[in-house]
Amino acid sequence: MPSNYPGFKYGADRETVSAAKVKALESLLIEKGIITSNTVDSILGYFETEMGPFNGAKLVARAWVDPDFKARLLADCNAACEELDFPQGMSGAEGEHMRIVENTPEVHNIIVCTLCSCYPWPTLGLPPYWFKDPTFRARVVREPRKVLSEFGVELDDSVQVRVWDSSAQIRWWVLPMRPEGTDGMSEAELAALLTPEAMMGVATVKV
Amino acid sequence: MKLQHNLGGLEGLDPINTETQVFVEPWEQRIFGIHTAMMALSNHLGDSLPDYAIEEVPTEFKSFWTWGHLRMGAEGMHPFDYFRLRYYEKWLGGISGFFISEGYITQEELDARTAELLEDSEKAAAPLPSGGAAEIDAQVLKYLQEGDSPLRELPTPPKFSVGDRVRVKNVSPGDHSRLPGHLKGHLAEVVLVYEGAFTYFFPTEDGIGVPMPVYSLAFKNEEIWPESLTEPNSLYYNDIFEVYLEAV
Numbered sequence A: 001m002p003s004n005y006p007g008f009k010y011g012a013d014r015e016t017v018s019a020a021k022v023k024a025l026e027s028l029l030i031e032k033g034i035i036t037s038n039t040v041d042s043i044l045g046y047f048e049t050e051m052g053p054f055n056g057a058k059l060v061a062r063a064w065v066d067p068d069f070k071a072r073l074l075a076d077c078n079a080a081c082e083e084l085d086f087p088q089g090m091s092g093a094e095g096e097h098m099r100i101v102e103n104t105p106e107v108h109n110i111i112v113c114t115l116c117s118c119y120p121w122p123t124l125g126l127p128p129y130w131f132k133d134p135t136f137r138a139r140v141v142r143e144p145r146k147v148l149s150e151f152g153v154e155l156d157d158s159v160q161v162r163v164w165d166s167s168a169q170i171r172w173w174v175l176p177m178r179p180e181g182t183d184g185m186s187e188a189e190l191a192a193l194l195t196p197e198a199m200m201g202v203a204t205v206k207v
Numbered sequence B: 001m002k003l004q005h006n007l008g009g010l011e012g013l014d015p016i017n018t019e020t021q022v023f024v025e026p027w028e029q030r031i032f033g034i035h036t037a038m039m040a041l042s043n044h045l046g047d048s049l050p051d052y053a054i055e056e057v058p059t060e061f062k063s064f065w066t067w068g069h070l071r072m073g074a075e076g077m078h079p080f081d082y083f084r085l086r087y088y089e090k091w092l093g094g095i096s097g098f099f100i101s102e103g104y105i106t107q108e109e110l111d112a113r114t115a116e117l118l119e120d121s122e123k124a125a126a127p128l129p130s131g132g133a134a135e136i137d138a139q140v141l142k143y144l145q146e147g148d149s150p151l152r153e154l155p156t157p158p159k160f161s162v163g164d165r166v167r168v169k170n171v172s173p174g175d176h177s178r179l180p181g182h183l184k185g186h187l188a189e190v191v192l193v194y195e196g197a198f199t200y201f202f203p204t205e206d207g208i209g210v211p212m213p214v215y216s217l218a219f220k221n222e223e224i225w226p227e228s229l230t231e232p233n234s235l236y237y238n239d240i241f242e243v244y245l246e247a248v
Helices: A014-031 A039-049 A053-065 A067-075 A077-081 A134-140 A144-150 A187-191 B026-041 B043-047 B067-075 B079-084 B087-101 B107-119 B121-125 B134-146
Strands: A098-102 A107-112 A160-165 A171-175 B165-168 B187-193 B214-220 B234-241 B245-247
Touching: A014 B026, A014 B087, A014 B107, A014 B121, A039 B026, A039 B134, A053 A067, A053 A077, A053 A171, A053 A187, A067 A077, A067 A098, A067 A171, A077 A098, A098 A107, A107 A134, A107 A144, A107 A171, A134 A144, A144 A160, B026 B087, B026 B134, B067 B087, B087 B107, B107 B121, B187 B234
Parallel strands: A098 A171, A107 A160, A160 B234
Antiparallel strands: B165 B187, B165 B245, B187 B214, B214 B234
């Protein structure tokens, strides 16, 4: 991963030093009884198997095939999560108050957190690098169409772009449009089409 | 003004880096995990809505640690360092500094352990020390599953209603703020008054951290930036704590 800006100088040992520092810290915290030797691994495992973008994908696929469910999801995301068979935790850490906004032919939504990287962990997992990068956070609020085009999404001027900045306690995400040519697909097949980027509003769903 | 509070709308930046990985180096996962464990073991969880018996958890961690503490570290940095350092590099510095300032470890022992790992590749590749009380990890899992909702009873009715025009106050952010600086002084329309009141746990100098209403505001881009710099047909929504707003 290159630096964000080539004008800053970094030592060749940049990552080695950080890796040593964090290992030193983690080993001291274990020795001092603050965390256990398993704490960090179990947290990482939770986001690999329990809470991740696969949950959001299931919700979107259900919303695509069931208009009544879609209405409930848009009205109360946390309550709608209870209807599907998810592991415990959909209203847990960073998912306590989630809201989803719907893309339509007239409106395209994008999420951002200009102050940090607030993100709905239970439905989308942990945020990708680009979402945390200051360049995205700075640019998308003023020139969302230009940013979208760099992600490969071109929008007509007739489509209203709505940018949702999570500066308080709500965690936003996006219900993308169902692509054409998916009429016969099962919910599982539809869910497999979804990416975190589509559920953040910087990609369209492709078949 | 701190540059890191005023990111929105900066000109002259590079194309977007579209890297989709969450962690771009393996070590970044470890500092993410340490931060999340601190969130899960924070002493304030005894007062949270989920039933956490936090005082009974056999961890030596007895401090108050929330997103506010982590963010304050990044927001308080020299602005050039903020941009020089990658996201999790900022976390690593802030979290290490916190454990030192709270007296859990010393700078000397952290430096010595780091030097040992850098000098000896066998040690660097060796497994972490083993052990620790299972109840610690049970509390961490419970926190992940039950969270820490900031929703509280409304102390007073919301000052503003849907459709009101409001102005974002020009407050000094202090060490930490949840007010994007590029909104200051600008007008917006209230599009939603969230039900209830929201705390932030962490009391900031600029007034959040006690339960208060939060609003979804819609800003017209030409209200914030010169028209020549804006794009057609877009709206910018922001969730803003009431203390940051005034009537027009």
